[in-house]
Structures are given as C-alpha cells and as structure tokens.
Amino acid sequence: MRMETVIRSKPVWQLLDFQEIWRYRELFWVFAWRDIKVRYKQTAFGVLWALLQPLFSMFVFTIFFGNIAKIPSGELPYALFVLIGLVFWTYFSGVLTNASNSMIENENIIKKVYFPRIILPASKAVVGLIDFAVAFAMTTLVILYFGQTVHPNIIWLLPLGILVTFTGSMGLGLLIAAINVKYRDVRYILPFFIQMLVFITPVIYPTNIMRPAFARLMAVNPMTAVVESVRVAVTGSGSVDWGIMIISIVSSLVLLTVGLLYFRSTERFFADII
Amino acid sequence: MNKPIIEINGLSKKYRYGPSQPYYTLRDSLSNIFKPAPKNNNDSFWALKDVSMTVREGEVVGIIGPNGSGKSTLLKILSRITMPTRGEAIIRGRVGSLLEVGTGFHQELTGRENLYLNGSILGMNRKEINNKFDEIVDFSGIEKFLDTPVKRYSSGMLVRLGFAVAAHLDPEILLIDEVLAVGDIEFQNKCLKKMDEVAKGGRTILFVSHNMNSIEQLCTSAVCLVGGKVGAEGKDVNRVVANYLKVTTKGLKGKWVNKNKKFDSKYFFPKSVSLIDMNDNVISSSTRNDADIRIVFKGHIKTPSKSVIVGYNIYQARSNILLYSSFSTDGKPETWPIFKKGECTLEAKIPRRFLNEDEYRIEPMIVYRRSLADKLFILKPGEIGVSLSLSIKGGLSDSPFWVQNRGGLIAPELKWELKDTV
Numbered sequence: 165m166r167m168e169t170v171i172r173s174k175p176v177w178q179l180l181d182f183q184e185i186w187r188y189r190e191l192f193w194v195f196a197w198r199d200i201k202v203r204y205k206q207t208a209f210g211v212l213w214a215l216l217q218p219l220f221s222m223f224v225f226t227i228f229f230g231n232i233a234k235i236p237s238g239e240l241p242y243a244l245f246v247l248i249g250l251v252f253w254t255y256f257s258g259v260l261t262n263a264s265n266s267m268i269e270n271e272n273i274i275k276k277v278y279f280p281r282i283i284l285p286a287s288k289a290v291v292g293l294i295d296f297a298v299a300f301a302m303t304t305l306v307i308l309y310f311g312q313t314v315h316p317n318i319i320w321l322l323p324l325g326i327l328v329t330f331t332g333s334m335g336l337g338l339l340i341a342a343i344n345v346k347y348r349d350v351r352y353i354l355p356f357f358i359q360m361l362v363f364i365t366p367v368i369y370p371t372n373i374m375r376p377a378f379a380r381l382m383a384v385n386p387m388t389a390v391v392e393s394v395r396v397a398v399t400g401s402g403s404v405d406w407g408i409m410i411i412s413i414v415s416s417l418v419l420l421t422v423g424l425l426y427f428r429s430t431e432r433f434f435a436d437i438i
Numbered sequence: 439m440n441k442p443i444i445e446i447n448g449l450s451k452k453y454r455y456g457p458s459q460p461y462y463t464l465r466d467s468l469s470n471i472f473k474p475a476p477k478n479n480n481d482s483f484w485a486l487k488d489v490s491m492t493v494r495e496g497e498v499v500g501i502i503g504p505n506g507s508g509k510s511t512l513l514k515i516l517s518r519i520t521m522p523t524r525g526e527a528i529i530r531g532r533v534g535s536l537l538e539v540g541t542g543f544h545q546e547l548t549g550r551e552n553l554y555l556n557g558s559i560l561g562m563n564r565k566e567i568n569n570k571f572d573e574i575v576d577f578s579g580i581e582k583f584l585d586t587p588v589k590r591y592s593s594g595m596l597v598r599l600g601f602a603v604a605a606h607l608d609p610e611i612l613l614i615d616e617v618l619a620v621g622d623i624e625f626q627n628k629c630l631k632k633m634d635e636v637a638k639g640g641r642t643i644l645f646v647s648h649n650m651n652s653i654e655q656l657c658t659s660a661v662c663l664v665g666g667k668v669g670a671e672g673k674d675v676n677r678v679v680a681n682y683l684k685v686t687t688k689g690l691k692g693k694w695v696n697k698n699k700k701f702d703s704k705y706f707f708p709k710s711v712s713l714i715d716m717n718d719n720v721i722s723s724s725t726r727n728d729a730d731i732r733i734v735f736k737g738h739i740k741t742p743s744k745s746v747i748v749g750y751n752i753y754q755a756r757s758n759i760l761l762y763s764s765f766s767t768d769g770k771p772e773t774w775p776i777f778k779k780g781e782c783t784l785e786a787k788i789p790r791r792f793l794n795e796d797e798y799r800i801e802p803m804i805v806y807r808r809s810l811a812d813k814l815f816i817l818k819p820g821e822i823g824v825s826l827s828l829s830i831k832g833g834l835s836d837s838p839f840w841v842q843n844r845g846g847l848i849a850p851e852l853k854w855e856l857k858d859t860v
Contacts, residue, residue, distance in 0.1 A: 166530045167530070167531060167532060168528065168530050169518070169528070169529045169530075169533070170527075170528050170529075171515060171516070171521075171526060171527040171528075171529065172521075172522070172525075173521055173523055173524055173526075190558060191558050191559065194554065194555060194558040198544060198547070201547060201551060202544060202546050202547065205547070205587075206546070272538075272541065272542070273542045273559060274519075275519065276519065276535075276537045277517070277519070277537075277541055278517050278518040278535070279559075432521045433521070435514070
C-alpha cells in the first residue's frame with residue numbers, strides 16, 4: 165500500500181505526529197551526529213571541553229561565592245554543591261540555546277527540504293545529553309573525592325531530574341525557536357535572558373535561605389526542584405520536598421505543552437518567513 | 439485504472455510583498471499592535487492561482503514558464519516545504535525533492551560525512567546510502583578527496599558530490615528544480631543521462647527547467663505556467679515549449695527599417711534588413727535551429743557600381759564577434775551580384791544547425807569601397823547601432839547526446855564515415 169499524502173492549507177492537526185517522527189528517526193540521529201562531529205572538529209581538547217567548562221566555573225564560584233561571600237551550602241562542601249547545580253544548569257541552558265537557534269541555523273535546509281521540524285530542536289537535546297553524561301561522570305569522581313554517602317534515591321531522582329530538565333528546556337526552546345524564526349531580536353535577547361535565568365535558579369545558593377513561600381514560587385522554574393533534589397540525594401538524607409517537586413514537574417509539562425502548541429501551529433510558515 | 443500518482447486541485451499560494459515578509463522585529467510588531475491593521479490587500483500577490491493537474495505514474499512532466507510564474511512555488515508546495523493558501527494536492531507515494539544541489543552540506547565535515555548527511559536530508563536511509571556508497575563516489579569522481587573537509591573543495595567538486603548523491607535518490611516521485619544549471623558541460627550531460635535512466639526506470643518526475651532542450655529530450659509531457667496559472671499543457675512537449683518560447687521571447691527585433699532615410703548614399707539606399715524563417719515570416723521570437731534562417735536586404739540602387747558590398751557580422755551574446763560575411767568575401771568575383779538601377783533584394787542564408795543555442799546580434803554592413811583604403815560605410819556594423827536580434831533555442835541536433843546547448847561556440851553537424859580498417 166502506497167503512502168498517501170494530502171496537502172491542504174489547513175492540515176489535520178495534532179500535537180505530535182508520532183508516526184511521522186518515527187519515519188524520520190534516522191534523520192533525527194543524523195542531525196545529532198552532525199552536531200557532535202562539527203562541535204569537536206579542529207578542537208585540541210575535544211570532548212574534554214564538556215569537563216573544562218563546569219570544572220572551571222566550579223573553581224571560580226567556590227572561591228568567590230563559597231569562600232569570600234560565604235554562601236551556605238548545607239551539608240555539602242560548596243565545591244560539590246555548586247558543581248551539581250552547574251552540571252544541570254549547563255545542560256538546561258545548552259539545550260535552551262541550541263534548540264532556540266536550531267531553526268535559523270538550519271534555514272537553508274528548512275527552505276529546501278521537508279521533514280518534521282521538531283526533530284531539529286529535539287536532536288539538540290540529545291546532543292546535550294552527551295556533554296551532560298561526561299560532566300556527570302566527573303561529578304561522581306568529585307563525590308568520591310569528598311567521600312559523600314549517596315542516598316539510594318539517586319537511582320530514580322537522577323533520571324527524573326534529567327527528564328524534567330529535558331522537558332523544561334525543550335518546551336521553552338521550542339517556543340523561542342518558533343519566535344526566533346519570525347523575530348530576529350530574539351537572537352540578541354537570548355544570551356542575556358539565560359544569564360538572568362541562572363540567578364533565579366538555585367545554582368550558587370540553596371533555596372532554604374529564603375522564606376518557604378518564596379521557595380515555592382521559585383519552583384515554577386523547573387530547574388529549582390531538579391538541582392535541589394539531586395543535592396539532597398547526594399547528602400545522604402534523600403528527603404525530597406514533594407511540594408516543590410510537583411510544582412516543578414507541572415511547570416515543565418506546561419512549558420512543553422505551550423512550546424509544542426506554538427511551534428506546531430507556526431511551523432508551516434517557517435519556510436516562508438525565515 | 440489506477441488513481442493518478444499526483445492530483446492537484448485548485449492549488450493557490452499567496453505571498454506578501456515588501457519588508458514585512460522577510461524580516462520582522464519584535465519592536466515593530468509591538469508598536470504595530472495599536473495601529474489599525476492595513477485594510478488594502480495590495481501588498482500581496484498570488485504566486486500560484488488555481489492550478490489543477492494530474493500526473494500519472496511514470497510520467498516525466500516538464501514545468502516551464504517565465505521567471506516568477508510559480509514553478510518553484512509549485513514544487514515547494516508539493517514537497518511540503520510551504521503550505522498552499524487554498525486548494526489541495528494528493529500525492530500517492532514517497533516524494534524526494536531536489537530543489538538545490540548539496541542541501542545541508544556542512545563546511546567542516548568531510549566529503550564522506552557530507553555524503554551521509556546530504557543523503558539522509560534528501561530522504562535516503564543509512565542502508566540505502568551504504569549500498570550505493572561506491573556508486574555515488576564513483577559518479578562524483580572525487581574519491582581522492584573523500585576525507586577532506588568540504589571547505590577545501592572547489593565549487594565544482596561540491597556540485598559534483600551534491601549531484602552524485604541526488605542522482606542516486608530513489609523515491610517514487612522526484613521533484614527537481616533547475617539543478618542542472620550548474621557544473622561543467624560534461625558533468626551536466628552525465629547528470630541528464632542519469633536522469634533519463636531514472637525516468638525510463640518508471641519513476642514519476644516533475645522537472646522545472648529553463649533549458650528547453652532538456653525538457654524536450656526528457657519529458658513525456660509539459661506544463662507551462664504563466665503568472666501562476668496553467669498556460670498550456672499536454673503530451674506534445676514540443677508544442678508546449680514552442681508556445682512558451684513564442685510568448686516569452688516576443689518582441690525580438692527581427693527587422694530593421696531605414697526610417698526617415700537616416701542612412702543614404704548616392705549609390706545605394708538601404709530600405710530594410712530582416713531575418714526571415716522558412717515560412718517567410720519575420721523572426722520575432724526565439725527560433726529552432728533545424729531550419730535555415732535568411733537575412734534579407736532590401737534597397738534601392740541609385741547608381742550601379744561594382745564597389746558596393748553588402749554583408750553582415752554576427753555577434754554572440756556577450757559581444758564576441760562570431761563571424762563576418764559578405765558576398766565579396768565569400769565567393770569568386772564572377773559570383774558577385776551585378777546591381778542594376780532600381781529596387782533590389784539581396785539574401786544571405788545562415789544554414790540550419792550551424793549556430794549554437796545562444797543569443798545573437800546580427801549587424802548589417804553596406805559599404806562603398808573604391809580601394810582598400812578608401813571606404814565609405816553606408817551601414818557600419820559595431821558603430822551605428824543597427825542590429826537585429828536572433829535567439830536560437832532547441833532543434834540543435836538529432837543525436838540524443840545534446841540535451842543541453844553544445845559546448846563551444848558553434849554547433850554544426852559534421853559528417854562521419856567508417857572507413858575499412860584493413
């Protein structure tokens with residue numbers, strides 16, 4: 165039976181056409197493979213860059229925020245405290261940046277070939293996962309170095325954390341990617357926006373230095389629960405603040421839905437306005 | 439009977455003109471919120487208007503038309519890159535679209551890596567690429583540079599690689615947009631031959647081109663779009679092409695008339711010079727190369743003289759002189775015309791299949807020459823701006839080899855014979 169495609173001005177609409185995405189799964193991997201290849205071409209350190217960035221930030225932050233500003237880090241040494249925050253934050257901001265730029269970066273392909281556009285930002289999330297894995301492996305070494313006992317909770321907290329990070333960054337990334345196609349201002353705002361975002365994420369400070377109500381509000385940023393709960397698992401106590409966790413999960417799902425809705429409803433004009 | 443492989447019903451696409459189309463800024467939009475929406479619709483146009491057609495399996499459809507007539511828009515809609523504003527199209531089969539050679543090539547990646555990347559973007563899967571890898575590399579002729587980043591390739595090599603991948607695309611329906619207008623002639627012919635092979639293999643192809651020879655050679659039917667609408671279509675490809683050429687190259691200057699007696703002498707008064715085709719019509723649009731073209735001079739002999747010489751120069755499009763011709767330079771003195779007082783008509787012939795497919799300028803020459811040094815030009819080519827235009831399109835040769843214009847300046851058919859090889 166031959167595939168039949170009907171082209172109309174208003175196509176049958178669905179949030180995600182899984183069947184089609186499945187048909188294009190190979191292209192999805194090819195895009196991911198391309199980005200990885202290109203990233204480490206002509207670099208002397210190669211994949212080591214995935215280590216150097218968070219490691220260097222860890223040293224600088226530990227000196228300024230840990231030793232000089234003396235920001236409390238609970239039961240964790242500040243270096244490890246900030247490293248956990250940084251590793252997740254780097255993944256989040258990386259996916260957000262790359263997904264947001266994925267449409268305009270691949271403008272020439274979008275104008276000449278059809279494929280479900282969503283596989284471009286999605287492949288960015290997978291590429292980011294590799295750097296994350298490398299950085300997290302290093303974090304494990306730092307945990308061993310400080311001799312921290314890790315709570316068994318980590319077995320499900322870590323994947324959950326990654327999932328929420330992925331969901332949140334994809335949602336926001338899809339939304340910005342679609343806006344980026346139409347408004348080129350986004351390109352200039354984005355780096356600034358992400359820089360600001362790090363301050364409302366508990367990367368360099370814990371949430372328990374603020375009032376509980378305010379901490380709840382911060383949980384609207386999905387990264388709050390992710391960073392905080394992974395830290396808790398590493399301290400060995402493993403007591404998850406479910407209130408914050410649920411707010412963050414819901415918030416990341418809302419982000420994903422909004423991002424998807426906007427992306428899917430505008431993507432058919434991308435080739436015309438990009 | 440099977441359903442047609444492509445059905446297009448009333449397909450239309452509206453685009454907007456002006457700066458609002460390509461470049462938006464957030465600030466503009468924010469500041470426009472409080473302004474009333476523009477009422478008039480003058481800033482938009484229909485790139486495609488009510489196009490309907492059906493394509494049967496195995497057909498090779500040539501899509502022709504002037505620039506901006508909607509050819510590319512049609513292919514873009516069929517390949518789902520852009521949405522129609524109205525109408526619908528039903529496509530029964532896997533579509534491969536080839537709107538550009540080397541889509542998605544990445545400068546930093548090697549030839550080998552780009553081959554996989556480009557192949558995947560065009561819709562091949564890994565297994566297909568692996569199977570055809572050697573064939574593709576062979577076709578491209580760049581195996582030595584396979585592991586060099588393509589940023590170090592010449593543009594010609596890039597095109598070769600890009601086309602080699604494209605030529606091995608194997609979907610049920612292939613949409614091709616003018617991709618053959620690149621690369622050197624030899625490679626172009628190789629590509630066309632490959633396309634012919636693909637077409638003969640029963641594939642359905644929609645092929646946009648400005649090259650009428652390749653359309654005539656490859657296609658089994660043709661559609662001519664004019665201003666976003668279907669102007670002419672049918673199985674008689676030559677007729678559709680001829681029709682199109684007539685419309686688009688209308689207004690070529692095939693006749694010059696000596697208005698206001700601007701040019702005159704006491705020996706010869708030139709009245710007109712014209713290019714005449716085999717049906718005795720003045721040539722006013724592009725013409726096929728398979729019939730003679732006559733250059734007809736009309737004038738009035740006021741004082742018969744042996745010193746009046748008539749001829750012409752042919753210039754190729756980019757102002758290269760191609761040849762000089764006159765009766766006195768092309769034959770023995772006994773064959774030169776003897777002028778008598780009164781009206782006269784002189785005719786020169788450009789034989790069929792002599793010129794190549796190109797644009798030409800023909801400038802008549804009439805000179806009174808008493809000696810080598812003493813010349814009086816009545817019409818002087820290259821200076822006075824009296825010229826006729828000639829455009830050769832199609833009918834280059836009966837050989838299946840030339841689907842494009844031939845390499846080189848001229849395109850004569852020369853004789854070949856097999857002699858015994860004892």
